[in-house]
Amino acid sequence: MATIPNTEIPTTDSGTRIDSADLADPQFLEPLRLQMLKFAALQLSDPDLAEDAVQEALIGALKNANAFGGRAALKTWVFAILRNKIADVLRKRQRLNEVSTTSDEDDDLDRFFVSDGHWQRNARPTSWGEPASALESRDFWRIFEACLEHLPPQQAQAFMMREFIGLDSPEICSELAIGMSNLNVMLHRARLRLRNCLENNWFAPGESSC
């Protein structure tokens, strides 16, 4: 049988047919793609590279879509691929945009501490009760995302490389071309901000501790 040159994406017709129904469903794909883009863009701070990484991850997922029973499993897996892609890009890159300590970040600690090093009255950590129950709430994750987006980009990047991608401190230092003490400062500030944001918006909104 003659094969006709075809410029369209080839469809497999063998027994291992790709079950790409989920990934072909725009209602499913588009929100997922946007979320992946956001995730990648925050870490790569380059929209083109982020787009490429997402594209590659989706293509990789499509190839093996038949291995997945449910959408949740598929999403988990797509993000696992994406994280690997991002890690690849970061490793290849000699250095990211130079990390500067901008002046607005220098103010960070003043927001949380008074000059003698005690907590500002409205920034004192209070109990989060049973934090595990928050993880079950969709509303909580929306707030978590919003808090993450409010971090200064460089702090967000360091935090995500550490906690989301799981690079260790020396790896992050070499990726960002910064010293360990600089990284520790960024992570400290990111954690202070995140903690404060989560507490004010979820765990103890409107509560002023003594």
Place this chain on the structure above:
Amino acid sequence: MLSCREVSRLYSEQQERKLSLLESVNLRMHVAVCSACRQFGRQMTVLRTMAQSYARSPDSKQNSEGDKSGPDDPRP
């Protein structure tokens, strides 16, 4: 006695490295009398758990449907 600012820094660094004996002794002396820093210390652990949980599957946090299938071990 360490300040709260210093204590919060040590708690953050504890996520990155093992504290020295002196550092942990100072930390413990401080949190024995400072409940705010005690809370901060707990929250650093919680924050890591949250981040890991989020990174495992950000999208499923917003769509409860299909969550039953459980986390397969994803190996691309």
